[in-house]
Amino acid sequence: MKILVPTKRVPDTDQRIRVAADGLSIDTSMLPFVVNPFDAIALEEAVRISEESSQPVEVVAVGVGGDEYEEQLRTALAMGAERALLVETDRPVDPWNVARLLVKVVERESPNLIIMGKQAVDDDANQAGQFLAALLDWPQATFASKVELVEGGLRVDRETDAGIETVRVSLPAVVTTDLRLNEPRYASLPSIMRAKKKTIERLSCEELGLTIEPRIEIVAMEGTSSDRQCERVDSVDELIDRLRNVAEVI
Amino acid sequence: MRILLIAEHNGTHLRTASRCALGFANQLAVQTDGSVTCLLLGSGLDEVAADAARFADVLVADDEALRSPVADRYARVIADVAGAGAFDLVTAAATTFAKDIVARAGGLLGGAMASDVIAHEWRDDRLLLQRPMYAGAVNATVVLHGPVQIVTVRPSAYEEAAVKNRPGSIEKIEVDAAALPNHIQFEGLASKETGRPDVTEARVVVSGGRAIKNSEDFERLIGTLADRLGAATGSSRALVDAGITPNEFQVGQTGKIVAPELYMALGISGAVQHLAGMKNSQVIVAINSDPDAPIFEVADYGLVGDVYELIPELIEKLDGD
Ligand SMILES: Cc1cc2nc3c(=O)[nH]c(=O)nc-3n(C[C@H](O)[C@H](O)[C@H](O)COP(=O)(O)OP(=O)(O)OC[C@H]3O[C@@H](n4cnc5c(N)ncnc54)[C@H](O)[C@@H]3O)c2cc1C
Ligand SMILES: Nc1ncnc2c1ncn2[C@@H]1O[C@H](COP(=O)(O)O)[C@@H](O)[C@H]1O
Numbered sequence: 001m002k003i004l005v006p007t008k009r010v011p012d013t014d015q016r017i018r019v020a021a022d023g024l025s026i027d028t029s030m031l032p033f034v035v036n037p038f039d040a041i042a043l044e045e046a047v048r049i050s051e052e053s054s055q056p057v058e059v060v061a062v063g064v065g066g067d068e069y070e071e072q073l074r075t076a077l078a079m080g081a082e083r084a085l086l087v088e089t090d091r092p093v094d095p096w097n098v099a100r101l102l103v104k105v106v107e108r109e110s111p112n113l114i115i116m117g118k119q120a121v122d123d124d125a126n127q128a129g130q131f132l133a134a135l136l137d138w139p140q141a142t143f144a145s146k147v148e149l150v151e152g153g154l155r156v157d158r159e160t161d162a163g164i165e166t167v168r169v170s171l172p173a174v175v176t177t178d179l180r181l182n183e184p185r186y187a188s189l190p191s192i193m194r195a196k197k198k199t200i201e202r203l204s205c206e207e208l209g210l211t212i213e214p215r216i217e218i219v220a221m222e223g224t225s226s227d228r229q230c231e232r233v234d235s236v237d238e239l240i241d242r243l244r245n246v247a248e249v250i
Numbered sequence: 251m252r253i254l255l256i257a258e259h260n261g262t263h264l265r266t267a268s269r270c271a272l273g274f275a276n277q278l279a280v281q282t283d284g285s286v287t288c289l290l291l292g293s294g295l296d297e298v299a300a301d302a303a304r305f306a307d308v309l310v311a312d313d314e315a316l317r318s319p320v321a322d323r324y325a326r327v328i329a330d331v332a333g334a335g336a337f338d339l340v341t342a343a344a345t346t347f348a349k350d351i352v353a354r355a356g357g358l359l360g361g362a363m364a365s366d367v368i369a370h371e372w373r374d375d376r377l378l379l380q381r382p383m384y385a386g387a388v389n390a391t392v393v394l395h396g397p398v399q400i401v402t403v404r405p406s407a408y409e410e411a412a413v414k415n416r417p418g419s420i421e422k423i424e425v426d427a428a429a430l431p432n433h434i435q436f437e438g439l440a441s442k443e444t445g446r447p448d449v450t451e452a453r454v455v456v457s458g459g460r461a462i463k464n465s466e467d468f469e470r471l472i473g474t475l476a477d478r479l480g481a482a483t484g485s486s487r488a489l490v491d492a493g494i495t496p497n498e499f500q501v502g503q504t505g506k507i508v509a510p511e512l513y514m515a516l517g518i519s520g521a522v523q524h525l526a527g528m529k530n531s532q533v534i535v536a537i538n539s540d541p542d543a544p545i546f547e548v549a550d551y552g553l554v555g556d557v558y559e560l561i562p563e564l565i566e567k568l569d570g571d
Contacts, residue, residue: 011384013385013522013523016387017384017387017388019388026384026388094361095361095363096357096360096361096362096363096396097361099357099361100361118349118504119504121384121385121503121504122383122384123383124365124366124382124383124384124385124503125363125365126349126353126365127353127356127357127361127363127365130321130325130349130350130353130354130356130357131353131354131356131357131361132357133321133322133354133357134325134354134355134356134357134358135357137431138433139321139322139431139433139434140321140322140350140354140434141434142321142349142350143346143349143350145497155437158350159346159497159498160346160347160350160439160498161345161346161347161450161498161506162346162439162441162498163439163440163441163442163496163497163498164439164440164441164496164497165436165438165439165440166436166437166438166439166440167320167434167435167436167437168434168435168437169433169434169435170433173433178497178504179487179490179491179504180490180491180497214395215360215361215362215363215394215395215396216362216363216364216392216393216394216395217392217393217394217395218390218391218392219378219391219392219393220390220391221383221388221389221390221391222388222389223387223388224382224386224387224388224389226529226547226548228534228547228548228549228550229550230536230546230547230548230549230550230551230552231550231551231552232546232552232553232554233551233552233553234553235553236553236560236563236564236567237567239535239551239553239564240564240567240568242551243512243533243535243551247512247533247550247551249454249511249512249532249533250454250479250512250568
C-alpha cells in the first residue's frame with residue numbers, strides 16, 4: 001500500500017501576521033514556517049497506518065512550492081515518511097493548481113490513499129482535497145476524526161456541523177484531516193538526523209506536463225484589527241447593568 | 251449573473267445559513283441584472299420545495315439515491331446542473347456541507363472558488379470578493395478566473411433573504427441514479443442533542459474555555475447561564491480536545507463562525523484561532539482571571555476574576571429578577 005501526504009509550508013500559527021508593503025501579500029521576512037498543522041496530523045495518521053499494518057506501507061510526502069519547502073519535507077521525513085517529493089513552482093499556487101499537479105503525481109505514483117489537511121491555515125481555503133478527489137473521481141472523506149481500515153476500504157468518522165458522521169469509502173480515496181484525528185508526534189533526534197541524509201526528489205511542472213492556470217487573483221489585502229474599547233467592570237452587578245441598560249442585549 | 255444557490259434543508263425548511271447565502275445571491279442578482287435559482291437535493295422534497303419557492307425559483311433533484319448527503323453524488327448532480335454554461339456562479343453557505351460537497355462540485359467545474367466570503371462588490375464588470383485569510387488576521391479581496399465562479403459565503407455576514415411577493419417556480423430535474431458514483435456509503439450521524447439553539451443561529455452564545463475543568467462544571471456553569479439567557483453554548487478548542495464538549499461546539503478558525511448579538515467568552519484566553527470565529531459578534535463580554543488575557547482586546551466589557559465564583563453569582567443575580 002502507498003499513502004500520499006500533500007504537505008504545505010505555512011507561517012507558524014503563533015506568529016502575528018502583517019500585510020507587506022505591496023498590499024497584496026503578507027510580510028514573511030520575520031516569520032518562522034512550519035508544516036501546516038492539519039498536514040502534520042495527516043502525516044501522523046499515515047505513519048500510524050504503516051506502523052500498525054502487517055503489509056508494507058510506503059508513506060510519501062509531497063510539497064508543491066519552491067526550494068524553501070525542503071525544510072517542511074525534511075520534517076515529514078523525520079516524522080516517518082519514507083520518501084519526499086517536491087513539485088517545483090516559483091510562485092504560490094492556489095488549491096486548483098495544487099490539485100491539478102497532485103493528479104499528475106498520483107498518475108506517476110499510483111497511491112491507494114491520499115491523506116491531507118482539511119485546510120491550509122494560511123489561505124484557509126478548505127478546497128484542495130475536494131478538488132483532487134473530484135479530478136481523480138475518487139471517493140472522499142473530509143474532516144476525519146477517526147480512520148479505520150476495514151474490508152473493502154475505510155470507515156471514517158467525519159466532524160460536521162451537526163455532529164459526527166460515519167461513512168465508508170472504497171479505495172483509492174482522499175481523506176482530509178480534522179484536529180481530533182490524532183496528536184502528531186515530535187520527531188526524535190535520530191530520525192531528524194536520518195531525514196537529513198535522504199534526498200528529496202524533485203519534479204518540475206514541465207516534467208508533469210502542466211502550466212499553472214491561476215484561478216484566484218488577490219487584488220488587495222488589508223490587516224484587520226479590533227477597534228473595540230474594552231470597558232473593565234468591577235463586579236457582576238456592574239456587568240449586568242451594562243448589558244441590560246447600555247448594550248441592551250439581555 | 252445567473253446564480254445557482256445550493257440550499258441546505260432539514261427536509262421541511264431551508265436552513266437559516268442558506269437563507270443568508272440567498273441574501274448574498276439576491277444582492278448580486280440585482281447588481282448584475284441577473285437571476286437566482288435555488289437547487290435542492292435529497293429525497294422526499296415536496297415540502298421543502300414549497301418553502302424554497304417562497305424565496306426563489308427552485309430546481310429539485312429528488313431521488314432515493316440522494317437520501318444522504320454523500321459528496322461524490324451530490325457534487326456530480328450540482329456540476330451537471332451548473333455546467334455547460336447554464337450558470338455563471340454557484341453559491342452556498344460556508345458550512346461543513348458546502349465545504350465538503352460544493353467544493354467537490356467546484357473541482358468538477360474548474361476550480362475558481364472563494365471560500366467563506368464576508369463582503370462583495372460589483373465594480374467595472376468584475377466581482378470583487380472579500381474573504382479572511384490567516385485565521386482572520388487579514389482580509390483579502392479576490393477576483394476569480396474560471397468558467398464558473400464558486401462562492402461560499404459566511405452566513406453571519408449577510409442578511410437572510412426576504413420572502414418574495416410571488417412564489418417562484420418549482421421544476422424537477424431528472425436524476426440518473428444508475429450513473430451516479432457509488433463509492434461513499436453513509437452509515438450514520440451521531441449528534442448530541444443539547445435542547446439548546448444552534449450556536450450559529452442563536453442571538454446569544456455563552457462559551458467556555460480551558461478554565462472549565464470537566465463536563466459537569468461546563469453544564470452547571472456555562473449550560474445553566476446559557477439557559478437563563480436563552481442562549482446557545484459554545485467552547486474553545488481546548489474543551490473539545492479534552493472531550494468536555496462535542497466538536498460541533500468549537501468556535502473558531504477551524505470550527506464554527508458566529509456573530510450573535512451577545513457573545514460571552516468565559517475562561518477563554520483569546521487565541522487568534524478562537525477570535526477568528528467570534529470577533530464580529532455585536533457585543534462581547536470576557537471574564538478571565540488574567541487581566542492581560544488577549545480576549546479583552548476584542549471585548550466590549552471585561553471582568554477580571556474566577557469563573558467558578560463569578561458565573562454562579564451571575565446566574566443567581568439574573569435568577570433573582
Ligand atoms: C491549526 C489550529 C487551529 C485551531 N483552531 C481553533 C478553533 O477553531 N477554535 C479555538 O478555540 N481554538 C483553536 N485553536 C487553538 C487555539 O490556538 C488555542 O489553543 C485555544 O483557543 C485555547 O483555548 P482556551 O482559550 O480555552 O485555553 P487557554 O489558552 O488555556 O486559556 C484559558 C484561559 O482561561 C483563564 N482561566 C483559567 N482559569 C480561570 C478561572 N478559574 N477563571 C477565569 N479564567 C480562568 C486563563 O487566564 C486563560 O486565559 C487552533 C489551533 C491551531 C494550531
Ligand atoms: N502548496 C501545497 N503543497 C502541498 N500540499 C498542499 C499545498 N497547498 C495545499 N495543500 C494540501 O491541501 C490541503 C488543503 O489546502 P487548502 O485547500 O489550501 O486549504 C492542505 O492541508 C495540504 O494538505
